[in-house]
Amino acid sequence: MSELRWDPLKLHWVIIATERGRRPRDFQAEPQEKEVASCPFCYGNEDKTPAEIFAIRPSGPANSPGWKVRVIPNKYPVLRVEGEVKSKGYGVYDVMSGIGAHEVIIETPRHDQGLADLSPSEITDVLKAYRTRYVDLRRDFRLRYMVLFKNHGIRAGATLAHSHSQLIAVPLTPPVAATELKICREFFESKERCIFCDLINFELESGSRIVKEFPNFVTMTPYASCFPFELRLYPKKHSHDFALMDDAQLGELAIAMKDMLLRLKTVLKDPPYNFILHTAPPRQPRLGKPEYWGSIEYDYHWHIELVPRLTQIAGFEWGTGFYINPTSPEDAAAFLREADI
Numbered sequence: 087m088s089e090l091r092w093d094p095l096k097l098h099w100v101i102i103a104t105e106r107g108r109r110p111r112d113f114q115a116e117p118q119e120k121e122v123a124s125c126p127f128c129y130g131n132e133d134k135t136p137a138e139i140f141a142i143r144p145s146g147p148a149n150s151p152g153w154k155v156r157v158i159p160n161k162y163p164v165l166r167v168e169g170e171v172k173s174k175g176y177g178v179y180d181v182m183s184g185i186g187a188h189e190v191i192i193e194t195p196r197h198d199q200g201l202a203d204l205s206p207s208e209i210t211d212v213l214k215a216y217r218t219r220y221v222d223l224r225r226d227f228r229l230r231y232m233v234l235f236k237n238h239g240i241r242a243g244a245t246l247a248h249s250h251s252q253l254i255a256v257p258l259t260p261p262v263a264a265t266e267l268k269i270c271r272e273f274f275e276s277k278e279r280c281i282f283c284d285l286i287n288f289e290l291e292s293g294s295r296i297v298k299e300f301p302n303f304v305t306m307t308p309y310a311s312c313f314p315f316e317l318r319l320y321p322k323k324h325s326h327d328f329a330l331m332d333d334a335q336l337g338e339l340a341i342a343m344k345d346m347l348l349r350l351k352t353v354l355k356d357p358p359y360n361f362i363l364h365t366a367p368p369r370q371p372r373l374g375k376p377e378y379w380g381s382i383e384y385d386y387h388w389h390i391e392l393v394p395r396l397t398q399i400a401g402f403e404w405g406t407g408f409y410i411n412p413t414s415p416e417d418a419a420a421f422l423r424e425a426d427i
Contacts (some may be wrong), residue, residue, distance in 0.1 A: 090408075093310035095281070100310040100409045106151040109413070110421050113314060113396040114355040127156075127248035129195045136161055139189060140218055142178055142211050154208070155215045156192040163188035164254065166338070171228045171257045177395045177421040187223055187255040191215050192248065199354070200238065200249045210333070212251075216363065217336070218251050219331040229255040231263055239358025242395045251361070259367060266364070274385030277299035282387030286320050295415050297349065297422045302341040307415035307422075312414035313397060315422065315424035316353060319346055319390040326386040343390070348427045350394065358395040364388060372417065 089102045106248055126134035129151045136159045138149055146152030165186025172183045193201055193212045201209065216234055223232055236251035237243035259267070273281040289295055289306050297305040297317065305319050319342060325331075331339065348355065365388040369379045 091310035093308070093312075095269055095285075096262075096310075097265060097269070098169070098310075098407055098409070099310075100312055102311075102414050103410050104414050109417075110353045113357065113394075125197055125246065125248050127192045127246060127250060128197050132156075136345075139223075140215060142215060151195070153195060155194070155211045157193070157215055157219060158190050160188040160252065161189050165256065167226075173312055182257060185228055185257050187229065187253070188255045189206045189219060189228075191219070191251045192251065193251065194249055197248050200347075200351075201251075201342065203237070203353045203354075204344070206337065206340040206344055209343055210337045213247055213331075213336040213343075214228040214333070214338060215328050216251075216253070217331060220365070223253070224329070224370075227370055228257055229368070231256050231259045232365075233260065233263075234363040234365075236359075236361035238361070239303070239356075239395065242358035242360050244358075263364070263367070267367070267382070270387075271381060274381055280385055280387050282320065282389065283324050286322060286364050286387075290319040290322075295419045297419050298342070298345055300338065300342050300345075301339050305342060306344045307419045309415060311411050311418070312409035313395075314411055315350065315357075315394045315396065315418045316411075316415070317346060317350070317392040318373050318423075319392070320387065321341065321389075324384075325388060326366045326383050328363060328388045345427070346392065349422045349425045350392070352395060352425045352427050353421050354396070360393045360395065362391045362393075364391060 087170060088104055091100045092170070093100060113298055125131065132138075132149045132151065138156050138158050140157040141148065141153045142155040143153040155412050165184050165188055167185070169183055169185050176179055191212065191350060194204060194208065201212070204212070220232055221231055227240045232253060232255045234251065234253045270281055273279070276311065287363060290299070290304065295307045297307065302321055302322055303319060308316055308318055321339075350359065366382050366386050369382065397412070403420045
C-alpha cells in the first residue's frame, strides 16, 4: 500500500507509490553519445573559453594544456560580478540587480570520462577546486550564498557533454536554503542538537536506507525521497562548512563519492542526474542582525544531494507540491547496496 511521508527538512509530503514498484531496469535508457567535435573544454581548446580563474596543473602557463582541473567564468553567466547590489520595491514585487558569480569547474581534460570514471585522487582535485572557489567567493561581501551543482546528461540540464560542474553565487539566501537553515536553527534552539546528526544516527541504527558506510561518511536514500534512487552523502562527524575540510578529509570524501557514483552508474546504466553540494553560507555581518548566523556552526550539517532524473514532474506535483515516487527508498538502497562495482 502507498504511503505519504513528511520531510521535516524540506517541509513537503512525498507519496511513496509502492504499488507501482518500479525497478532499476524500468528506468534504464540507452546511453547518449558524447559529441567531441569543437568541445571548448577539451585539451588544446583553452582559447575557446574565458580566461581561467583557477587551475590545478603540474606544468605549463595559465590557459594552456597541462591542467588537471580548470575553473573558468561561465561564458553566458546568469549573474555578473560587476556592479552594486540594489534592491527596491516594485508595486507588491521586489527587484534586485543581477549581481553574483557564475563559474564552471571542468573536472577532467578527457572528454570521454565522467566524474564516476575518475580515480579518487582525481576527484580529490575536483573537490580542492570546489573548496578554493568557495573560500575566494566568500570574501565578496555582496554575495550571501553559493550553490555548487552538477548537471549530468541532457535530461538533467547539461548543455555540454564534457564533464563539468558549476558554482553560482547569489546576493541573497535562496528560499530552499533559507527554509533548511531556519529549521536547523529552530531545532537547535529547542533541543541543543543538530537535526542532521539525529537523522544520521537514526538511519545508521535502522540500516534499511543505508547504501554504504565509511569511517567518516555515509551514503543513504532519504526516508521521504522525492525521486527514485535519490541519494544523500553526509559526513558522520558534525561539520557545518564544506570549505573547512582539509586535504585528507577531501581524499576520504572522494572515495565515498566515487562509490556512490559508480553504484548509480552500475544499477541504472549511467542515468542523468543533478548533484548539489549544500553547505553553510558565509557568516558576513548584516545590518541590524549581528547574530543572524550565530549558531550555524552547531546547528547546520553540510551534505551532498544527488537526484537521478528518472521521472518527470507533472500536473499533480505542480498543483499540490507533493511528489510521487514509484520506488521506495528502502528498495532503492537495497539495489544500490547490492550493486557489483
